[in-house]
Amino acid sequence: MVKPLFYTRMRLGEFDPPEMNPYTKLGFNDVLTPDHKALALEAAMKSFVLLKNDGILPLKNIGTAGVVGPMANNAYQQFGTYSPHPPQSDVTTPLDALKAVASSVHYAAGCDDNNCKTYNSSEVLKAISGTNIIFVVLGTGAAVEKESHDRAGTELPGHQKTLLLDVLEHIHSHTPVVLLLFTAGPVNISFADRDPDVRAIMQCFLPAQATGQAVRHVLLNDVKGAVPAGRLPYTWPLLASQLPPMVNYSMQGRTYRYFEGEPLYPFGYGLSYTTFEYTASVHTTTVTAGQPLTGSFWVKNTGKYEADEVSQVYIAWRNNTVPAPKLQLVWFKRYSLPTGGADIKVDFEVEARSMALWFDDGWHVTEGSMDIFIGGQQPNQARRSGSEVILGQFQITGSAYLGKY
Structure with missing residues (x-):
């Protein structure tokens, strides 16, 4: 730097x-x-x-x-x-x-x-x-x-x-x-x-x-x-005891990717004066390791006010052989939506490096099944915003080495 x-x-x-x-x-x-x-x-x-x-x-x-x-x-x-x-x-x-x-x-x-x-x-x-x-x-x-x-x-x-x-x-x-x-x-x-x-x-x-x-x-x-339309850039804990000691430099229990328990407000959370409705599809259900994944979703403002929405895409590994985050944010975008309008199509792309996991010799994208979540907040949270989250899956074929950095 x-x-x-x-x-x-x-x-x-x-x-x-x-x-x-x-x-x-x-x-x-x-x-x-x-x-x-x-x-x-x-x-x-x-x-x-x-x-x-x-x-x-x-x-x-x-x-x-x-x-x-x-x-x-x-x-x-x-x-x-x-x-x-x-x-x-x-x-x-x-x-x-x-x-x-x-x-x-x-x-x-x-x-x-x-x-x-x-x-x-x-x-x-x-x-x-x-x-x-x-x-x-x-x-x-x-x-x-x-x-x-x-x-x-x-x-x-x-x-x-x-x-x-x-x-x-x-x-x-x-x-x-x-x-x-x-x-x-x-x-x-x-x-x-x-x-x-x-x-x-x-x-x-x-x-x-x-x-x-x-x-x-x-x-x-x-x-x-x-x-x-702002979203939290960190996990807001319910209790201070949910946070690891500052002298512990492990990532265990830190950030939304490894947090244990239920937070007061999750990372990526934020309310609006309106509500949003999502439908989504991934362009390809399989992706070659080392290549990006492309997809689209459609979103509609179903409330009373013109407003910004912050759409978020997360992935999760289903059969990893090395430690992996429970969840990883891989794409987001903020944009304005009129009220009472038609669905708006939004394209997204998940970069190959977002699918990589760390092995002893560097970053690898490995073959396996992945979950993908598309919506206005982090998935699997007890606290809900006015934006739903849709679950999908895709398959990585082959493997690719992306280097050490």
Whole structure:
């Protein structure tokens, strides 16, 4: 990786005198153009993963909203540690968004910072009193997790869990609660997932400058492309005990490929405001080792909203002679589907290297039977999204050596 790294640094002019480097002459007016701001908003909206929704989202009318939590108005912490920091005038927070759409807002951070070692219960309970809906906005940010600053576990920082439990204990007449999370990795929210008063949960990650705008549009679905379609890039465990010790470098039990037990949310999972229907076929039921497998599927948006879908293709080995993943993602694609339309045909290709297994002398594609799964999420999961998964099979004939790397 040294070669592409230094090639990129050379292209950026890092080794040239400043007067010869055109990038040194760029200012905020060059990088904060309307097109760049629109791209920041699009990226933020596309990154959100809807984890739970009983139908409350998208929101229709917001009366008096309670907004509580240390990430509700914490502009600096909604950025990752390797991102630039634009002028404050170009940064929006969840609180900014909710002030713009609710008739009135009662706000309380509840904590001094994201570590939440000091917690003010009374201000939180005051903020949720007399509200029609409550947004609990929790998270980590660089204050809790960043490079060289790992989290010791999966619990919410400090008293953040207490804050959410206080809200759930003191809400009036089952006032709906929407939980917005701003974290890089998974946290323990299994109690919130089970609670019927937590009507929706959305993982927002660290969406940077357009956070508030993105939250507003996704909650309301008031612009094109606002229906959530992000998928989890990792397995979200139910319990920390499901994770192997960090000092164990084996892949056993790690990632969706080797994970044991049932996660809270599986890799590749994410809800939508609409539903999708799949039919599929593989072009060939046999493939020669070392050659790609091609196939097609048809998908239809069967819900009320135009939306993006993220189709995923997985394979599994049925008669392997060496250790193999339980499941392997081999293809995915995100695309938009209108509602009420006809089936849309999508072609896919599984590369030969995706079918290879490691032997002592390198990677081999070996003869045998394979399962293939096509749909909008990982197969064989207890938790279902609005996209089904179809099972098929194909046969690899012959064998091929693909090398050591």
